[in-house]
Amino acid sequence: TQLLEQSPQFLSIQEGENLTVYCNSSSVFSSLQWYRQEPGEGPVLLVTVVTGGEVKKLKRLTFQFGDARKDSSLHITAAQPGDTGLYLCAGARTSGTYKYIFGTGTRLKVLA
Amino acid sequence: NAGVTQTPKFQVLKTGQSMTLQCAQDMNHNSMYWYRQDPGMGLRLIYYSASEGTTDKGEVPNGYNVSRLNKREFSLRLESAAPSQTSVYFCASSEVRSFARSGDFGNGTRLTVT
Numbered sequence: 001t002q003l004l005e006q007s008p009q010f011l012s013i014q015e016g017e018n019l020t021v022y023c024n025s026s027s028v029f030s031s032l033q034w035y036r037q038e039p040g041e042g043p044v045l046l047v048t049v050v051t052g053g054e055v056k057k058l059k060r061l062t063f064q065f066g067d068a069r070k071d072s073s074l075h076i077t078a079a080q081p082g083d084t085g086l087y088l089c090a091g092a093r094t095s096g097t098y099k100y101i102f103g104t105g106t107r108l109k110v111l112a
Numbered sequence: 113n114a115g116v117t118q119t120p121k122f123q124v125l126k127t128g129q130s131m132t133l134q135c136a137q138d139m140n141h142n143s144m145y146w147y148r149q150d151p152g153m154g155l156r157l158i159y160y161s162a163s164e165g166t167t168d169k170g171e172v173p174n175g176y177n178v179s180r181l182n183k184r185e186f187s188l189r190l191e192s193a194a195p196s197q198t199s200v201y202f203c204a205s206s207e208v209r210s211f212a213r214s215g216d217f218g219n220g221t222r223l224t225v226t
Contacts, residue, residue: 004154042116042202042217043155088154102147102154 003027004091004103012109013079021074021106023089030092032072033100034063037086079110114138118203118218125193125225133188133221135203141216143206144186145170146178148199149220155202161186193225 007022023032031050035043047056049065049072056063060083062075076083089103119134137144142163147155147170157170159178167178175197177189186205190197203218 009152041219042204044217090155100157102156104152104154 003101004089006087006089006103006106008106009104010107010109012111015080015110015112016078019076019079019108021076021087021108023072023074023091023103025070025091027091027093028069030069032065032069032089032091034072034074035088035090037088037105038084043086043088076108079108081110081112084108084110116203116205116216116218118201118221120221121219122222123224125190125223127194127225129193129225130189130191131193132190133201133203133223134185135187135218136185137203137205137216138184139205139207139216140183141205141207142183144180145204145206146176146186146188147202147204148172148197149202150199158188158201190223193223195225197223198225199223
């Protein structure tokens with residue numbers, strides 16, 4: 001059973017377009033993280049959100065944690081080819097746990 | 113700073129063979145982790161070590177053993193490899209008992225079992 005579902009699985013867009021990636025679950029998480037992974041490399045942590053309704057911004061990336069802490073979204077404004085990669089969300093079921101559950105990932109390709 | 117270093121980068125094994133994947137971190141992190149990544153499955157935790165001398169099972173520990181040799185090194189051993197263990201393996205480390213403040217991954221070991 002996959003506790004964290006990401007959508008869409010694949011996304012191919014033109015440079016300059018906006019996009020939103022979703023991470024959904026029926027379970028409550030104490031915190032949620034977003035990673036970006038490029039081919040041949042390990043995931044790189046982008047952000048951690050811990051409070052329901054929290055919004056964090058990282059340049060053109062906006063991350064939101066759902067009010068009920070069951071879902072999260074990642075919005076990219078004016079996508080660039082450098083944003084291409086696999087985006088993964090990961091949630092912790094209880095505070096301080098090492099058992100982060102990873103979503104299946106969204107593979108994004110931004111065309112120049 | 114090297115961060116998290118994994119060796120080897122690639123490995124091909126025959127069913128029944130054994131091997132050890134090596135991982136070392138130079139960030140003085142207490143916690144270290146082994147994950148496997150399969151297409152459409154995300155990353156799944158195999159084993160975890162909160163600190164030197166301790167190890168705990170994750171989601172998919174069957175067929176694997178680990179050893180926390182010292183604070184820097186955390187190895188993963190496959191005693192009798194099976195085709196189902198074909199995957200990309202990632203080692204990670206963190207400063208505290210979760211990735212919330214820091215989570216650093218190595219670049220992975222791509223393992224094929226024939």
